[in-house]
Amino acid sequence: MHISRHKILTTSLLAMAAHVSGAYAADDAPAASKAVADSGNVAEVIVTATKRSTSLLKTPLAVTALSGAALDDAHVKNLEDMTHLSPSFQATSQGDHAVLLLTMRGIGNDGAKTEQADPEVSVYVDGVYSPRAEGATALLYDMDRVEVMRGPQGTLWGRNSTAGAVNMVSAKPKFGLTEGSAEITLGNYNRTGTRFMYNLPVSDTFALRVAYAGESHNGYVDYQQPPNTPGLDKNAFVTSGDKYNAQDQKALRLSAAWQPTSNLRTDLSFETFRDDGTPSMNLNQEPRPGEKLWSALIQIAPYLHRKVDTIRTRTDWSVNQDIDLAFIAGAQRTDGAMQFDARGGYTVPTSNTTGGVLRNTRINWEHYTNASAELNLKSSGKKTVDWLVGAYVFHEKAGIRLDQPAWSGTQVGYGCATCGWPALTQNSFVQPNQDVKSHAFFTQDTWNVSDVLRITGGLRKTFDEKHNRGGVNFYCPTTQPGTTKACLPITPQDDPRTVGFVPNPSVIGPDGKPALNNEGQQKWSKPTWLLKADYDVTKDIMAYASVSTGYKSGVLTDGGVHTEPETLTSYELGAKGKLMGGKVTWATSIYFADFKGYQISVPTTFPNGASFLLTANAKGATAKGIEGELTARVTPVDTLNVAMSVQRTEMDTLLTADPNNSSYNTLPGPNGSKVRDLKGNELPHAPHFSLNVGYQHHFNLDSGARISPRINTHYETASWLDVFNDGAPDRQQAYTRSDFTVRYKPAGDKHWQVEAFVQNLENKNVKTTVNIVNLPPAASDRPVWQAMYLAPRTFGARLTADF
Numbered sequence: 001m002h003i004s005r006h007k008i009l010t011t012s013l014l015a016m017a018a019h020v021s022g023a024y025a026a027d028d029a030p031a032a033s034k035a036v037a038d039s040g041n042v043a044e045v046i047v048t049a050t051k052r053s054t055s056l057l058k059t060p061l062a063v064t065a066l067s068g069a070a071l072d073d074a075h076v077k078n079l080e081d082m083t084h085l086s087p088s089f090q091a092t093s094q095g096d097h098a099v100l101l102l103t104m105r106g107i108g109n110d111g112a113k114t115e116q117a118d119p120e121v122s123v124y125v126d127g128v129y130s131p132r133a134e135g136a137t138a139l140l141y142d143m144d145r146v147e148v149m150r151g152p153q154g155t156l157w158g159r160n161s162t163a164g165a166v167n168m169v170s171a172k173p174k175f176g177l178t179e180g181s182a183e184i185t186l187g188n189y190n191r192t193g194t195r196f197m198y199n200l201p202v203s204d205t206f207a208l209r210v211a212y213a214g215e216s217h218n219g220y221v222d223y224q225q226p227p228n229t230p231g232l233d234k235n236a237f238v239t240s241g242d243k244y245n246a247q248d249q250k251a252l253r254l255s256a257a258w259q260p261t262s263n264l265r266t267d268l269s270f271e272t273f274r275d276d277g278t279p280s281m282n283l284n285q286e287p288r289p290g291e292k293l294w295s296a297l298i299q300i301a302p303y304l305h306r307k308v309d310t311i312r313t314r315t316d317w318s319v320n321q322d323i324d325l326a327f328i329a330g331a332q333r334t335d336g337a338m339q340f341d342a343r344g345g346y347t348v349p350t351s352n353t354t355g356g357v358l359r360n361t362r363i364n365w366e367h368y369t370n371a372s373a374e375l376n377l378k379s380s381g382k383k384t385v386d387w388l389v390g391a392y393v394f395h396e397k398a399g400i401r402l403d404q405p406a407w408s409g410t411q412v413g414y415g416c417a418t419c420g421w422p423a424l425t426q427n428s429f430v431q432p433n434q435d436v437k438s439h440a441f442f443t444q445d446t447w448n449v450s451d452v453l454r455i456t457g458g459l460r461k462t463f464d465e466k467h468n469r470g471g472v473n474f475y476c477p478t479t480q481p482g483t484t485k486a487c488l489p490i491t492p493q494d495d496p497r498t499v500g501f502v503p504n505p506s507v508i509g510p511d512g513k514p515a516l517n518n519e520g521q522q523k524w525s526k527p528t529w530l531l532k533a534d535y536d537v538t539k540d541i542m543a544y545a546s547v548s549t550g551y552k553s554g555v556l557t558d559g560g561v562h563t564e565p566e567t568l569t570s571y572e573l574g575a576k577g578k579l580m581g582g583k584v585t586w587a588t589s590i591y592f593a594d595f596k597g598y599q600i601s602v603p604t605t606f607p608n609g610a611s612f613l614l615t616a617n618a619k620g621a622t623a624k625g626i627e628g629e630l631t632a633r634v635t636p637v638d639t640l641n642v643a644m645s646v647q648r649t650e651m652d653t654l655l656t657a658d659p660n661n662s663s664y665n666t667l668p669g670p671n672g673s674k675v676r677d678l679k680g681n682e683l684p685h686a687p688h689f690s691l692n693v694g695y696q697h698h699f700n701l702d703s704g705a706r707i708s709p710r711i712n713t714h715y716e717t718a719s720w721l722d723v724f725n726d727g728a729p730d731r732q733q734a735y736t737r738s739d740f741t742v743r744y745k746p747a748g749d750k751h752w753q754v755e756a757f758v759q760n761l762e763n764k765n766v767k768t769t770v771n772i773v774n775l776p777p778a779a780s781d782r783p784v785w786q787a788m789y790l791a792p793r794t795f796g797a798r799l800t801a802d803f
Contacts, residue, residue, distance in 0.1 A: 040636045041582035043067075048167070049149050050444070051156050051376065051388065057576050060456070060534035060544035062150040062589040062627060064089075064643070068143045068171065073696065074712060075741055075757055077193070077215060078138055079166065080790075084692050084714040084737070086148045087627040087645035089164075090685040092768040093280050093788060100138075104150055105593065106623045106649035106686030107163035118552055118599075120163035120566075122153070126170055126269070128312045128330030129159055129372050131396060138273065139251045141213035142197050144169045150627070151591060152550030152570050154528040155444055155458035158392055162550035162568055162595075172267055173207035173257040174199050180803050187757075187796020191217035209255040219243025219302075220792055221281045222295040224345065231351035236410035238298040244281035244341075245791075246302075250274045263318035271310045278302035279340045282771050282786035285729055288348070293765060294792060297345025299410060300360045306336035324380045329373040336366045337492075342404070346773050346784045353409035357773075362403045364492040370396035370436075386446040396436040402429040403492070431471040431518060434556065438464045444530065451536075458530035464523065464553035464565075471518025473558050520560035526551040526567065541577030548572075555599065555615045563615045568595040588628040595621040600723055602656035618654035621683060623647065641694035641712075649683035651723065681725045687734075690716035704747030713738040721770045721787070729785035732767045737790075751802035756795075763793040 045056045047065045056065050064086040066076070076082055080091045080100060090103040102108060102121035123130045140146065146168050153161040178200060185193030196212040221244040226237040255269040279302055287293050312330040319325055342359040349356030376390030404427040444458035528551050534544035548570050555563040576587035598621040601614065625647030632640045655675050696710040715736045722730045743755040767787040 039582075040633055042578070042585045042631050042633055045145070047145070047147050048169070049147055049153075052378070052386070057578060057585060057587075058542060060454075060532060060542065060546070060574070062572065062574060062587070062591070064148040064150075064629060065145055066148075067145045071140060071143055071146065073710060073741075074694065075739060075759065076140060078140055082140075082146065082148070084712065084739075085641075085643065085694075087629065087643045087690065087692075088150060088625065088647060089148055092685060102166070103685040104148075104164035105591065105625060106647055106683045107593070107595070107621075108683075108685060118160045118555065120160065120552060122157060122159055122161035122165045124157065124165060124167040125310075126267075126312050126314065126330075127167065127328045127374070128310075129394065130310075130332065131160075131370055132308065132332065132334045132368050138249050138275065139213045139215060140168065141195055141251060142171045142209075142211035142253065144171045150589075151546075151572055151593070152528070152548045152568060154462075154550045155442060155460045155530045155548065156388075158440055158442070158460065158462070159394060159438060160552050162552045162566060163593075170253065170255070170269065171197070171209065171211070173201075173209040173255050175201050175204065175207050175257070175259065177201060181800065182803075183798055183800040185796055185798040187217070187794055189217040189220065189794065191215075191794065191796055193798070205259050207257045209253075209257075211253045211255075212251070214250045216248045216277075217246065217794075219246035219278055220294055221245050221283065222292065224291055224295050224297040226297065227348055229348075229350060232349055233352055233410065233412040236299055236349075236352065236412040238301045241301055242278050242303070244278050244296065244298070244302050246278040248275070248277040264316070266313065266315045268313045269311070271308075271312070273306075273308040273310075275304060275306040275336075278304055279338055280788045281341070282344045282346075282773070282788060284344070284346055285767075285770075285785045285787050293789075296341070297348060298341050299345070299358050300339060300341035302339060302341070304336075304338040306334065306338070308332065308334045318380065320380075322380055322383075324378050326376050326378075327373070328376075329371075331371040332369070334366070334368040336363065338363045343773055344786060346786060349409050351409060352412050356409055357406065358408075358410060359404060359406040362405075362492065364401040364403060366400045368396065368398045370394065382448065384448055386448065387443070388445065389443045390441070392438075392440045392442070394436075394438040396434075398434040398436070399432045400429070401431075403427065404429075426474070428474040429471075429518075429558070430473075431468065433467075433469040434471070435467040435469070436465070438462065438553070453535050454533070456530065456532040456534075458532075458548075459527065460529070461525065461527045462551060462553075463525045465521070466523075466553070466556050467521040468518050468556050468560070473516035473518055475516070516559040518556075518558055518560060520556050520562060522554055522556060522562045524554050524565050526565060537575075538577070540579070541575065543575040544573070546570075546572045552599065557614045561614070563599055564597050564617050566595060566597050566599045566617070568593050570594075583634075584630065584632045586628070586630040588626070590626050592624040593622065595623075598652070600651075600654065602654065602723075616654065616656065618678065619652035621649065621651050623649045623683070623686070637698040637700065639694075639696045641692075643692040645690050647686055647688065649686045651678045651681045651683065653677060653679045676724065678723055681723055682720050684720050684722055687716040687719035690714070701747075706745045707742065708745070709740070709742040711738060711740045721767055726772070729772075729787075730770050735764050735766055736762060737764050737766060738762060753800050755798045755800070757798065758793065758795040760791060760793045764790075765792070766790040 045065045045067060046053055047056050047059055047063060049059055049061050049063045056063065066085060074085055083089050083091045088105045092101050102119060104121045107120050146166065148166050150164045153165040157165045180198035183195040185191065194214045199207065199209045201207045219242060223239045223243065225239060226232065226234045251271065251273045253269055253271040255267065257265065257267050259265040281296050283293055283296060310330060310332040315327045317325045340361045342361040343357055347356050372394040374390060374392045376388055378388035379386050406425045440460055440462040442460035444456065446454050446456040448454050528549045530546065530548040532544060532546035534542055536542050550568045550570065552566040554565045557563060570591060570593040572589055572591040574587070574589035578585045597617040599615050600618055602616050625645055627645045630642040634640055655677055692712065692714045694710065694712040696708060699707040701707065713736060717734045719732050720730060721732055724730065738761040739759045740761055741755055741757040743753055745753040767789055769788045771786045772783050773786055
């Protein structure tokens with residue numbers, strides 16, 4: 001990312017390897033500029049969104065490609081940082097499972113946190129699908145490029161890419177060149193960041209590369225002090241130790257490349273990731289008097305321990321001058337545990353047993369293993385018909401144990417001999433084995449009708465199968481004092497299937513109420529297709545039109561209930577090109593996506609009284625909009641980047657429980673309850689308009705040194721944060737958020753540079769998710785709304801050295 005030495009040699013080696021690359025370059029070629037010297041034009045970027053190596057400006061697809069250097073200039077450290085650089089792209093953190101959820105063109109699923117739901121935006125690292133994206137996306141380090149592909153990508157990229165796909169391409173080992181880089185970052189909140197890379201050519205045919213990244217900072221959320229209330233034990237509250245919203249992440253990648261002949265290359269990497277930070281906290285949107293927004297009254301100490309180990313491999317073989325073969329495979333293991341105060345002290349207890357509500361969300365363990373493989377065969381070079389055929393297989397085993405005990409008052413008050421039993425509920429979800437199998441066959445072929453006109457057709461048939469085995473969901477409702485079956489709190493060491501659960505632990509909950517049996521299985525299959533035409537209007541401008549379909553498999557949920565698959569048809573018109581001899585590049589697209597059976601998380605109440613957010617099918621949803629991107633080398637020392645989007649989304653009919661008991665838009669439900677029809681509501685994380693402007697200038701000093709300030713400003717209009725569209729607390733108002741950096745590079749052949757930065761210059765409090773945690777007993781009572789937020793203002797300095 002920071003290498004500046006031996007550029008001519010590096011470029012020469014890449015040129016010499018162009019043929020090997022045949023197949024290798026088709027998917028993982030380094031996104032380098034064609035010219036070594038700075039021509040004053042926008043550098044050409046090579047992308048692999050079509051699984052062929054093509055210029056970004058000649059790729060008939062809405063795709064944003066950011067090279068490693070561009071990521072570095074924009075101070076991007078994770079996918080959340082990237083959302084302000086790509087139009088119609090959002091990433092939101094979910095504290096209750098400590099994961100990152102992606103939305104594209106207003107389409108996403110905030111319930112895609114565990115094995116119960118799948119994302120609409122698929123994530124790939126070096127072409128290998130990563131269903132557990134928290135490991136893959138947490139630290140973007142030693143990257144060659146990141147490609148954000150908008151619109152359905154199911155024909156070529158496959159699994160769960162109905163709204164789009166993100167492919168992160170890591171830097172590969174290089175032959176014939178020894179080089180390295182290191183950096184350290186220091187900032188407020190005790191931030192420390194480290195990066196290291198070293199490339200070692202062992203021989204003419206074998207090379208190694210090692211890359212490391214670490215990021216840590218203290219938590220943003222301060223602990224509030226408990227009130228001086230008679231009968232309230234202050235020992236029930238957490239006032240010191242690790243704070244919420246802290247980061248402590250480390251990743252190490254070891255890569256090897258072997259190229260025994262000019263037409264055969266194998267890449268292999270092992271990556272390990274560790275996360276020992278803390279979950280994000282729900283904060284009261286209206287702080288109590290005397291308290292700050294970034295603070296909470298906490299009774300549950302946070303912890304998060306997650307490790308992700310991944311192996312990825314790719315072999316490319318140029319069979320002959322007309323045919324290339326590629327084999328891409330990977331395997332991943334994720335293990336974790338975490339604890340999270342789900343209420344965050346939204347009400348203050350008036351004693352140990354009254355006035356407050358406490359809920360602990362605790363993942364005692366989670367284990368996910370997955371493996372995938374893809375084999376594709378494609379034509380090499382430009383033919384009358386450029387063809388590609390392939391086969392794909394994916395298998396995942398998932399297991400989780402999640403407890404959600406809740407108290408009225410505090411934990412300390414429970415079991416108090418003089419104060420009686422406080423109200424308590426105990427949810428315990430045990431899903432030891434969910435088995436997911438998927439395989440597909442696909443083809444995508446382009447007919448080069450003439451030198452300026454191409455027609456592409458694609459077809460994929462996917463087969464999915466899911467099994468839940470041994471899953472049980474226990475729910476113990478409030479039990480009054482004096483009864484023989486109190487809801488006993490369950491510790492992480494307890495097994496809710498055996499501790500005090502009689503007479504039949506497989507079907508009976510703590511107080512004799514039926515438990516949910518989560519066993520089940522379901523199969524689905526679906527063909528998806530693509531039809532596209534692209535035309536060179538001039539040698540520098542290309543236009544395209546496409547119709548494509550997408551598919552996301554169904555879901556097995558609590559109680560053995562299943563959700564049907566989600567499908568869509570997407571229509572898109574686009575154009576892209578360059579102006580002023582290459583000093584300006586631009587791209588624009590217009591799209592309309594029509595979803596059927598749109599999957600979304602809604603509250604559901606089961607016969608045993610338990611209520612959970614489960615995935616349900618709406619009748620449909622629509623998303624439409626306009627996107628645009630522009631990069632301009634205004635002068636040889638001035639660069640301007642612009643990205644914008646205009647979008648509208650709308651839900652079709654979905655009847656669901658009304659979590660807010662609102663009086664509007666409600667219909668009578670069973671047993672006197674109320675339900676809501678979400679028809680006409682907008683989808684969350686879909687602002688009507690967003691704009692990102694980045695500007696960088698180089699001051700070339702007389703001494704030969706260079707000072708380069710850069711500012712990046714993001715603006716977006718108001719957007720809903722929940723599908724219920726419940727007024728101002730459920731909405732992020734329009735905001736502007738800016739990042740500023742200034743970099744100094746000394747004169748001469750000195751291989752270091754220093755940078756100062758400020759992120760969120762305006763210190764805006766930008767909500768990413770919302771939560772209503774209080775159902776008022778009377779219509780006049782105001783509910784309490786909480787939210788999670790993007791990081792507050794941060795600043796620091798970074799030193800980088802190449803060697």
